[in-house]
Amino acid sequence: MSLEITFLGTGAAFPSPARGASALVLRREGQCWLFDCGEGTQTQLMRSHLRAARITKIFITHLHGDHIFGLPGLLCTLSLQSSPDASSKAPVDIYGPLGLRSFLWRSLELSHSQLLFPYAVHELVPTPDQCPPEEFKDFSGWDRGEGLPQGPPGRVVELEPGEDSYVLVEDEQLVVRAFRLFHRVPSFGFVLEEKPRPGKLDVQKLKDLGVPPGPLYGKLKSGAAVVLENGRMVSPREVLEEPVPGRKVCVLGDCSAPLGDTALRLCWQADLLVHEATLGDSLGDTARQRGHSTPGTAAELARRCRARRLVLTHFSQRYRPAGQHGDTDTEVTELRRQAEAVLAGQEVTLAEDFMTVEIPLRK
Amino acid sequence: MSLEITFLGTGAAFPSPARGASALVLRREGQCWLFDCGEGTQTQLMRSHLRAARITKIFITHLHGDHIFGLPGLLCTLSLQSSPDASSKAPVDIYGPLGLRSFLWRSLELSHSQLLFPYAVHELVPTPDQCPPEEFKDFSGWDRGEGLPQGPPGRVVELEPGEDSYVLVEDEQLVVRAFRLFHRVPSFGFVLEEKPRPGKLDVQKLKDLGVPPGPLYGKLKSGAAVVLENGRMVSPREVLEEPVPGRKVCVLGDCSAPLGDTALRLCWQADLLVHEATLGDSLGDTARQRGHSTPGTAAELARRCRARRLVLTHFSQRYRPAGQHGDTDTEVTELRRQAEAVLAGQEVTLAEDFMTVEIPLRK
Numbered sequence: 211m212s213l214e215i216t217f218l219g220t221g222a223a224f225p226s227p228a229r230g231a232s233a234l235v236l237r238r239e240g241q242c243w244l245f246d247c248g249e250g251t252q253t254q255l256m257r258s259h260l261r262a263a264r265i266t267k268i269f270i271t272h273l274h275g276d277h278i279f280g281l282p283g284l285l286c287t288l289s290l291q292s293s294p295d296a297s298s299k300a301p302v303d304i305y306g307p308l309g310l311r312s313f314l315w316r317s318l319e320l321s322h323s324q325l326l327f328p329y330a331v332h333e334l335v336p337t338p339d340q341c342p343p344e345e346f347k348d349f350s351g352w353d354r355g356e357g358l359p360q361g362p363p364g365r366v367v368e369l370e371p372g373e374d375s376y377v378l379v380e381d382e383q384l385v386v387r388a389f390r391l392f393h394r395v396p397s398f399g400f401v402l403e404e405k406p407r408p409g410k411l412d413v414q415k416l417k418d419l420g421v422p423p424g425p426l427y428g429k430l431k432s433g434a435a436v437v438l439e440n441g442r443m444v445s446p447r448e449v450l451e452e453p454v455p456g457r458k459v460c461v462l463g464d465c466s467a468p469l470g471d472t473a474l475r476l477c478w479q480a481d482l483l484v485h486e487a488t489l490g491d492s493l494g495d496t497a498r499q500r501g502h503s504t505p506g507t508a509a510e511l512a513r514r515c516r517a518r519r520l521v522l523t524h525f526s527q528r529y530r531p532a533g534q535h536g537d538t539d540t541e542v543t544e545l546r547r548q549a550e551a552v553l554a555g556q557e558v559t560l561a562e563d564f565m566t567v568e569i570p571l572r573k
Numbered sequence: 574m575s576l577e578i579t580f581l582g583t584g585a586a587f588p589s590p591a592r593g594a595s596a597l598v599l600r601r602e603g604q605c606w607l608f609d610c611g612e613g614t615q616t617q618l619m620r621s622h623l624r625a626a627r628i629t630k631i632f633i634t635h636l637h638g639d640h641i642f643g644l645p646g647l648l649c650t651l652s653l654q655s656s657p658d659a660s661s662k663a664p665v666d667i668y669g670p671l672g673l674r675s676f677l678w679r680s681l682e683l684s685h686s687q688l689l690f691p692y693a694v695h696e697l698v699p700t701p702d703q704c705p706p707e708e709f710k711d712f713s714g715w716d717r718g719e720g721l722p723q724g725p726p727g728r729v730v731e732l733e734p735g736e737d738s739y740v741l742v743e744d745e746q747l748v749v750r751a752f753r754l755f756h757r758v759p760s761f762g763f764v765l766e767e768k769p770r771p772g773k774l775d776v777q778k779l780k781d782l783g784v785p786p787g788p789l790y791g792k793l794k795s796g797a798a799v800v801l802e803n804g805r806m807v808s809p810r811e812v813l814e815e816p817v818p819g820r821k822v823c824v825l826g827d828c829s830a831p832l833g834d835t836a837l838r839l840c841w842q843a844d845l846l847v848h849e850a851t852l853g854d855s856l857g858d859t860a861r862q863r864g865h866s867t868p869g870t871a872a873e874l875a876r877r878c879r880a881r882r883l884v885l886t887h888f889s890q891r892y893r894p895a896g897q898h899g900d901t902d903t904e905v906t907e908l909r910r911q912a913e914a915v916l917a918g919q920e921v922t923l924a925e926d927f928m929t930v931e932i933p934l935r936k
Contacts, residue, residue: 224650225616231646249646250613253588275649275684283612283642287587313683320676321638322710322758347685395685
């Protein structure tokens with residue numbers, strides 16, 4: 211089962227012709243999940259091989275404009291292009307910090323936009339220690355008691371104290387959790403973790419045990435024991451190979467650091483860690499002041515949680531693209547060298563707009 | 574004095590790689606005035622020869638997303654790139670329908686954006702007859718009495734009943750008025766009209782009358798009479814050539830038609846009329862239902878007000894660019910033919926992204 215990420219915008223602070231504002235798409239089983247939606251994301255989608263209509267979930271790391279200003283427009287365009295039966299489809303789930311519902315709802319109301327498909331906004335309640343105290347804003351009272359029309363449905367998701375994380379999605383195949391980052395404003399990281407899948411059926415063993423091909427195979431594969439006509443009970447354990455371990459993908463929002471050790475635990479041995487590296491190591495103080503990371507910071511987290519692959523993104527527009535000439539500014543490839551120095555030569559990837567990274571099955 | 578318009582987005586409904594969402598820049602005396610600001614306008618500006626930092630006024634025709642969703646992002650980027658003395662500069666004036674202040678203020682608050690330069694939002698109060706009754710929304714009570722921080726300063730501009738228009742800007746050189754259009758939501762047209770400028774000084778006459786070169790020339794040019802040493806009074810009329818007539822540029826928002834005859838009066842003999850033509854004449858009923866115009870509708874207004882030049886814009890993304898191949902859809906040039914048929918062969922211009930149209934001085 212293929213699992214891949216396509217970067218749609220890899221620039222910091224604002225979109226430019228060289229790098230779009232933050233957005234990436236995770237594609238799995240034909241579904242597209244969008245992470246962040248900076249201005250211009252819908253146009254970047256049109257330029258890519260992806261189909262916007264396949265988006266079923268949207269995750270917003272934090273409420274800075276370069277991560278959300280493309281969201282109202284994308285939803286309006288999805289609505290314009292939706293099929294006539296759109297209203298009966300499952301809602302598009304949108305996850306993000308408290309305040310996202312108000313931003314979306316106000317933008318849609320004031321622009322006279324009515325979406326023809328259902329959607330729900332699930333808001334994560336941040337904690338005040340996710341940003342400098344003077345920057346923390348409490349949006350929990352907004353849009354209440356004004357006698358205005360109802361906004362979209364959705365849950366309010368609180369931090370689970372014992373887990374120090376937020377459970378956003380869970381089904382038979384996977385779980386998506388959010389954890390807290392420290393930034394100029396409350397920011398989140400998301401971890402998608404596939405559950406282990408049952409191993410392959412060992413056909414030779416099935417034959418040896420006398421299990422007839424057909425529905426019994428399916429039962430065994432799904433984990434149930436079966437009884438043969440001769441009375442012999444066959445347990446799944448006898449005929450299934452080792453379970454296939456799931457993959458883990460971590461997408462972090464802007465941050466100077468994760469909050470506490472939860473990120474380390476949740477991102478442990480991630481197959482893919484997507485981390486921002488807004489400024490180079492030589493500008494480390496400026497980066498931290500602005501709540502951002504350098505390649506060194508990002509690589510240090512990757513090293514500590516033994517990530518199998520690190521992809522850096524969210525580069526200041528000051529870094530010129532690889533291979534482009536220029537005397538005054540630094541080439542972005544310098545950032546890769548800084549990260550690889552920490553990871554003792556393990557290869558680091560620099561995201562580019564429209565780059566696709568595949569996450570192979572674990573062996 | 575040069576006066577020109579550059580189109581940044583000429584597509585309807587949403588931005589695409591072929592046509593950006595609505596935006597154009599009028600440039601005069603080194604200042605840039607932006608009309609509409611669809612998503613992606615800041616990136617289109619970067620791709621153009623214009624400098625966003627030169628924008629001193631912004632006019633919004635109506636509140637549909639494809640005309641406003643780029644505004645919060647543009648302002649944030651202008652702020653990021655502003656000079657340290659930005660806070661002491663004259664405010665950027667933003668004009669648009671009632672509700673624009675709430676949209677902007679909410680977007681900036683919820684995205685934790687603080688603009689480092691001053692700005693003011695001046696809201697035009699629409700009238701309910703500017704759209705179908707079921708579409709009219711009254712935003713006048715929004716954001717009041719919520720105990721929230723103050724929004725940006727700005728005027729509320731009411732329709733002047735006698736004039737049936739709104740006066741937005743007036744100085745020695747020009748006046749900008751808005752007038753009402755009929756659309757799915759209240760929409761406006763803007764007319765910039767230069768005041769006639771004093772004619773050139775007739776140097777031969779000045780010599781004949783014995784006026785010494787120097788400050789007296791300036792006084793006469795500015796319209797004041799002067800008295801020579803010999804007691805002779807010289808009036809400006811004696812030494813000035815004919816006044817130079819001003820130019821008139823009209824930019825209309827989305828509409829199926831202007832409301833009443835005011836547009837005709839205000840756009841009379843416009844040097845340039847920018848009018849939407851979302852759909853071709855063969856889709857006239859659909860266009861009207863959606864509150865839009867066809868090339869025929871636009872050209873009819875141009876004909877009636879004897880506009881010197883008509884530029885069509887805001888094309889449905891279904892029309893393929895001129896010269897591009899394709900069997901199923903119509904080439905946009907077909908729309909020009911439809912407009913020219915009404916104007917008895919007078920040349921009509923189809924706007925393209927990044928096209929610049931100069932408005933020459935009148936002779």
